[in-house]
Amino acid sequence: MRTWSAPHIPALQTTGPVPSIFDSRLNDIVQLPEDRASASLYVCGITPYDATHMGHAATYVAFDLLNRAWLDAGYDVSFVQNVTDVDDPLLERAAQTGVEWEQLAEDQTDLFRADMEALNVIPPEHYIGATESVDWIVPWVERMIDDGYAYRAEGYVDDSGTSHPDGDVYFSVRAAADSDHEPARWFLGYVSHYSERDMAPLFAERGGDPERPGKKDPFDALLWRAHREGEPAWDGASLGRGRPGWHIECTVIAERFLGMPYTVQGGGNDLRFPHHEMGAGHAYAMTGERMADHYVHTGMVGLDGKKMSKSKGNLVLVSTLRHDGVEPAAIRLAIVSNHYRSDWSWTDSLLSDSQARLEAWRRAMSVEATDSHTEVSDAVIDAVRAALARDLDAPEAVRAIDAWAAKAEAGQPVGDRREVARVVEARLGIAL
Ligand code: 5CA
Numbered sequence: 078m079r080t081w082s083a084p085h086i087p088a089l090q091t092t093g094p095v096p097s098i099f100d101s102r103l104n105d106i107v108q109l110p111e112d113r114a115s116a117s118l119y120v121c122g123i124t125p126y127d128a129t130h131m132g133h134a135a136t137y138v139a140f141d142l143l144n145r146a147w148l149d150a151g152y153d154v155s156f157v158q159n160v161t162d163v164d165d166p167l168l169e170r171a172a173q174t175g176v177e178w179e180q181l182a183e184d185q186t187d188l189f190r191a192d193m194e195a196l197n198v199i200p201p202e203h204y205i206g207a208t209e210s211v212d213w214i215v216p217w218v219e220r221m222i223d224d225g226y227a228y229r230a231e232g233y234v235d236d237s238g239t240s241h242p243d244g245d246v247y248f249s250v251r252a253a254a255d256s257d258h259e260p261a262r263w264f265l266g267y268v269s270h271y272s273e274r275d276m277a278p279l280f281a282e283r284g285g286d287p288e289r290p291g292k293k294d295p296f297d298a299l300l301w302r303a304h305r306e307g308e309p310a311w312d313g314a315s316l317g318r319g320r321p322g323w324h325i326e327c328t329v330i331a332e333r334f335l336g337m338p339y340t341v342q343g344g345g346n347d348l349r350f351p352h353h354e355m356g357a358g359h360a361y362a363m364t365g366e367r368m369a370d371h372y373v374h375t376g377m378v379g380l381d382g383k384k385m386s387k388s389k390g391n392l393v394l395v396s397t398l399r400h401d402g403v404e405p406a407a408i409r410l411a412i413v414s415n416h417y418r419s420d421w422s423w424t425d426s427l428l429s430d431s432q433a434r435l436e437a438w439r440r441a442m443s444v445e446a447t448d449s450h451t452e453v454s455d456a457v458i459d460a461v462r463a464a465l466a467r468d469l470d471a472p473e474a475v476r477a478i479d480a481w482a483a484k485a486e487a488g489q490p491v492g493d494r495r496e497v498a499r500v501v502e503a504r505l506g507i508a509l
């Protein structure tokens with residue numbers, strides 16, 4: 078798929094520190110080896126049935142901070158993202174609103190690209206739709222069946238009397254957990270560490286079908302959905318016509334474009350289970366490798382104390398704010414003034430404070446001229462980089478710039494203000 082245009086990233090005079098990041102699987106902050114020259118990142122993309130809300134934006138800005146931290150440290154970064162452009166919620170929304178599902182997906186993906194571009198998010202090298210990856214998914218699922226990690230379930234009649242055909246294919250969590258590829262291991266809970274009791278409601282809420290008759294284990298995840306009347310379907314070779322399940326999409330795209338293991342698997346913390354758990358299981362079953370070295374998850378953004386979600390409809394859309402004339406840099410500043418791992422709420426005052434802060438920073442940048450006190454600008458540049466290298470502590474970086482801007486306002490020496498502006502643009506993605 079088409080990506081979006083890359084933002085300008087100013088070159089800085091020196092190389093930044095290697096960042097550390099919180100790995101939610103290891104429950105610890107990790108640092109990449111200093112002698113590495115490259116890093117690879119897969120960030121789970123949108124399901125395009127509604128426009129980009131502040132929660133999505135915050136997640137993509139968070140991984141953009143990681144991308145920028147690696148680039149500043151001199152790493153080559155390979156970055157891949159998917160678009161879940163065929164899945165139940167998208168098909169349901171299309172049916173409700175009387176739009177073709179392809180059109181809905183295309184329109185919302187276009188809007189997402191425009192939002193990402195406005196927010197200065199560096200585009201992925203490969204931006205891949207689920208619908209583009211069916212031909213790669215089919216042989217994986219066929220092999221999983223051959224190797225005993227997946228099975229075809231029989232058709233059944235559901236509570237509403239609808240009959241479902243034979244041929245849905247499920248990933249067997251027990252088969253994967255019982256296999257012994259060494260030294261990698263996978264088990265249910267490998268990524269999330271949730272107990273099965275905690276997993277059960279999450280699995281049902283997040284696209285799973287624990288009650289479906291004919292499954293070997295309630296947690297077995299759908300790999301291939303046999304064709305139903307009125308649903309889109311692709312040629313699945315020996316699987317028959319149908320469409321791919323959700324988790325396998327990301328596993329196959331990541332494997333194809335990054336190889337395994339890649340450095341970071343990213344997404345919001347609603348993806349820890351089942352999405353990233355199952356993805357890791359699929360990858361392990363198929364390659365004998367772990368999927369990613371590290372799992373990084375962002376906190377949930379809410380509105381009025383509730384998680385912002387398309388299904389709840391309590392959304393603040395990036396595109397609405399933009400059309401109302403809000404400057405994207407102020408939206409991005411509002412996002413990065415919260416730590417990426419915390420849960421936080423979007424409020425009007427957060428936006429107005431961020432607009433005021435952006436103005437204050439710009440006033441500081443426009444002070445008379447650069448003075449000779451480069452130790453002052455060097456100190457703030459180091460502070461910004463150090464904060465971002467410590468598990469992407471953008472709020473701390475923002476405070477460092479606030480303090481520097483206050484000095485400028487008070488007429489104190491500021492050093493090389495252009496270099497400060499360059500670091501703000503390169504590291505926080507905010508052009509002053
Ligand atoms: N297409 C799948 C991933 S493969 C999906 O989860 N799509 S999504 O549109 O629902 O979400 C897109 C990204 O935004 C995911 O990384 C998700 O974890 C994140 N996200 C969703 N809601 C929020 C929220 N309220 N706050 C922060 N991040 C969120």
Ligand code: ZN
Pocket residue numbers: 120121122159327352
């Ligand atoms: Zn995903």
